[in-house]
Amino acid sequence: MMADSRENTAQQQQFNRQLCQFLNRSTTPFHAVAAMAQELRAAGYTPLAEDESWTLRAGGKHYVTRNDSAIVAFALGREAMPVAGVRMVGAHTDSPCLMVKPVPERLQQGYFQLGVEVYGGALLNPWFDRDLSLAGRVSYACEAGQLRTALVDFREPIAIIPSLAIHLDREANKSRSINPQTDILPVLCRLPDDGKADFRDLLRARLLQEHPHCAVQQVLDYELCFYDTQPAALIGLRREFIASARLDNLLSCFTGLQALLAGEARVSSLLVCNDHEEVGSQSAAGAQGPLLRSVLQRLAGTEQDYAALTERSMMISADNAHGIHPNYIDRHDENHGPLLNAGPVIKRNSNQRYASTSETAGLFRLLAAQDEVPLQFFTVRSDMGCGSTIGPITAGVTGVRTLDVGVPTFAMHSVRELAGSDDAWSLCRVLQRFYNYRGRLGASA
Numbered sequence: 001m002m003a004d005s006r007e008n009t010a011q012q013q014q015f016n017r018q019l020c021q022f023l024n025r026s027t028t029p030f031h032a033v034a035a036m037a038q039e040l041r042a043a044g045y046t047p048l049a050e051d052e053s054w055t056l057r058a059g060g061k062h063y064v065t066r067n068d069s070a071i072v073a074f075a076l077g078r079e080a081m082p083v084a085g086v087r088m089v090g091a092h093t094d095s096p097c098l099m100v101k102p103v104p105e106r107l108q109q110g111y112f113q114l115g116v117e118v119y120g121g122a123l124l125n126p127w128f129d130r131d132l133s134l135a136g137r138v139s140y141a142c143e144a145g146q147l148r149t150a151l152v153d154f155r156e157p158i159a160i161i162p163s164l165a166i167h168l169d170r171e172a173n174k175s176r177s178i179n180p181q182t183d184i185l186p187v188l189c190r191l192p193d194d195g196k197a198d199f200r201d202l203l204r205a206r207l208l209q210e211h212p213h214c215a216v217q218q219v220l221d222y223e224l225c226f227y228d229t230q231p232a233a234l235i236g237l238r239r240e241f242i243a244s245a246r247l248d249n250l251l252s253c254f255t256g257l258q259a260l261l262a263g264e265a266r267v268s269s270l271l272v273c274n275d276h277e278e279v280g281s282q283s284a285a286g287a288q289g290p291l292l293r294s295v296l297q298r299l300a301g302t303e304q305d306y307a308a309l310t311e312r313s314m315m316i317s318a319d320n321a322h323g324i325h326p327n328y329i330d331r332h333d334e335n336h337g338p339l340l341n342a343g344p345v346i347k348r349n350s351n352q353r354y355a356s357t358s359e360t361a362g363l364f365r366l367l368a369a370q371d372e373v374p375l376q377f378f379t380v381r382s383d384m385g386c387g388s389t390i391g392p393i394t395a396g397v398t399g400v401r402t403l404d405v406g407v408p409t410f411a412m413h414s415v416r417e418l419a420g421s422d423d424a425w426s427l428c429r430v431l432q433r434f435y436n437y438r439g440r441l442g443a444s445a
Contacts, residue, residue, distance in 0.1 A: 254424075
């Protein structure tokens with residue numbers, strides 16, 4: 001028993017190290033998908049193109065991407081999909097951030113700044129006084145006159161949003177508000193009086209530095225966001241917390257990926273990581289778009305087989321949950337305050353902001369008990385509004401029964417969030433059991 005405990009601890013430590021590495025690499029949804037695709041290829045998964053015909057066989061392992069920011073990976077089991085269904089886990093690749101505007105150059109008092117737009121429901125105060133870098137996707141014309149795209153990541157701190165000194169705003173600790181148009185423009189450098197700022201020239205130079213053979217002639221457009229360069233870390237007196245940017249929801253993307261790769265593929269297994277959840281999911285790469293349904297229809301073959309497949313399948317939507325904050329206990333229902341490092345959270349909402357049902361929650365509880373993983377429950381206070389996930393959207397688009405779960409988190413949507421170092425590993429173990437579950441879904445007494 002002691003040997004098993006030591007092995008489990010070693011596996012968890014390795015899992016957390018790899019999680020931190022993934023968080024550091026995945027500075028944008030584009031980089032997250034690239035990192036996941038690289039790991040899938042190393043595990044024997046082959047890429048598929050949506051505009052080509054697919055030849056699929058039992059035992060095959062494949063993945064497909066859309067917009068470079070969403071990915072679906074699947075392993076085909078030995079049992080026919082319309083009979084056994086598909087075990088699916090879903091997450092999202094995007095996080096609240098500051099996106100660079102199309103014409104961003106601002107030169108004020110000789111300071112070169114970039115105009116930004118707030119993406120998603122970001123907590124803005126924590127963005128001040130952080131060492132910021134810039135990453136994303138750039139579209140450009142090559143020397144042959146063709147449209148090309150490439151990922152860029154400056155990696156080094158190149159900008160900062162300085163706070164206004166308290167001497168100039170004596171009420172800052174009581175009533176300071178943030179105007180997203182004027183107050184959060186990052187400062188990149190100080191230019192001479194006759195200096196000229198051209199952001200696209202800066203991007204062209206960076207493209208040539210990262211991709212020397214790209215033959216870029218002109219930068220046409222871009223999707224770039226600022227991010228905090230402080231790396232992910234295990235912190236606390238006992239190293240019991242993970243602090244990082246983008247825990248919501250790259251932690252779930254990584255956890256779902258590791259569970260998929262460890263699965264036995266007796267039953268077909270699938271991981272979908274959509275983009276644009278933080279802004280409503282209504283896009284070609286979002287959960288409200290056709291990506292997942294399109295893949296499932298191709299896997300099923302016929303409309304009748306698709307109907308059978310969806311009835312016998314299940315989706316677990318993994319997205320972080322609100323841990324009960326010790327300084328703000330009154331923000332939670334007294335019976336539904338998840339603690340960090342006390343296990344994954346089943347999320348319920350009677351108004352379908354979460355898609356969990358008694359059936360899907362019951363299966364998750366059954367699987368967790370088999371691995372002795374403790375579970376917690378979250379229901380929002382009855383006098384507060386409830387957030388949502390890709391869970392209800394996916395259920396509505398595909399017709400697949402769905403469960404919403406997540407790991408407890410502090411400071412959600414901040415530039416740096418906090419989770420427990422035990423919880424992601426615990427969730428991964430339950431997701432592995434889910435991927436390997438062979439029982440019939442939808443069977444009644």
